[in-house]
Amino acid sequence: MSIQEVSGEFAYIAENYKEIVNNVENAKAKYRSPEEKIQIMAVTKTVEPEKVNFAVSQGITLLGENRVQEYLSKKDSYSPEAQVHMIGHLQTNKVKYIINDVSMIQSVDSFKLATEINRLALKNNKTMDILVEVNVGSEDSKSGVPAAEALSLAEQISLLENVRIRGLMAIPPINCSEALFEKMQTLYEELSSKRLSGMSCDVLSMGMSGDYETAIKYGSNLIRIGTKLFGARKYLEV
Numbered sequence: 717m718s719i720q721e722v723s724g725e726f727a728y729i730a731e732n733y734k735e736i737v738n739n740v741e742n743a744k745a746k747y748r749s750p751e752e753k754i755q756i757m758a759v760t761k762t763v764e765p766e767k768v769n770f771a772v773s774q775g776i777t778l779l780g781e782n783r784v785q786e787y788l789s790k791k792d793s794y795s796p797e798a799q800v801h802m803i804g805h806l807q808t809n810k811v812k813y814i815i816n817d818v819s820m821i822q823s824v825d826s827f828k829l830a831t832e833i834n835r836l837a838l839k840n841n842k843t844m845d846i847l848v849e850v851n852v853g854s855e856d857s858k859s860g861v862p863a864a865e866a867l868s869l870a871e872q873i874s875l876l877e878n879v880r881i882r883g884l885m886a887i888p889p890i891n892c893s894e895a896l897f898e899k900m901q902t903l904y905e906e907l908s909s910k911r912l913s914g915m916s917c918d919v920l921s922m923g924m925s926g927d928y929e930t931a932i933k934y935g936s937n938l939i940r941i942g943t944k945l946f947g948a949r950k951y952l953e954v
């Protein structure tokens with residue numbers, strides 16, 4: 717195997733990606749079994765399409781977008797090789813702008829939102845994959861359904877024919893106890909064991925730049941990385 721040197725102004729992204737892949741492999745060796753697949757998503761908020769496309773050229777196949785407006789302004793510049801998931805809070809009236817462009821909506825936290833996704837999916841002749849977002853740290857500032865209501869919301873959503881539940885998403889609070897990661901793991905196992913109609917539960921989306929190794933320890937199979945891949949973001953988020 718030859719080691720390819722990457723040069724140019726985006727070389728740091730290639731370096732960062734290699735380091736993340738390496739850390740994921742180590743965490744997997746420590747906590748998980750070798751045959752399990754852990755997807756690395758590049759979180760692209762505030763990041764220019766040129767950088768995003770460079771990350772795709774290095775092997776990233778999944779992008780995460782937070783804001784509909786920003787996504788619409790960038791999507792035509794994105795390399796078509798990567799899939800896009802919506803991971804930010806989504807207003808019901810904006811589903812129509814993304815229904816044909818994203819392959820999953822990870823931030824579903826109400827039946828109202830799921831119903832609108834279902835309506836537009838049906839209209840566009842498709843089934844939309846979704847995750848139920850759980851506010852596992854019960855933080856006022858975060859979206860997501862309370863952990864205690866996640867399974868009943870999933871049961872309700874499973875009755876919608878053009879929405880397919882693929883699992884759960886969470887943003888555990890910064891520096892929180894590992895117990896919250898474990899709580900998500902337990903919730904995910906409970907959901908998987910439910911065998912709801914049309915559900916195919918295979919995604920636990922948890923872990924960001926600061927906590928992805930902990931997330932992998934507790935069963936995450938999709939980590940969402942922004943800062944550790946692209947560097948610090950240039951402007952503040954809402």
Ligand SMILES: *Cc1c(COP(=O)(O)O)cnc(C)c1O
Nearest residue numbers: 759803924925926940941942943
């Ligand atoms: C910004 C964001 C991330 C990535 O956060 P980093 O700490 O920069 O890796 C992951 N998930 C969601 C939902 C985000 O909004």
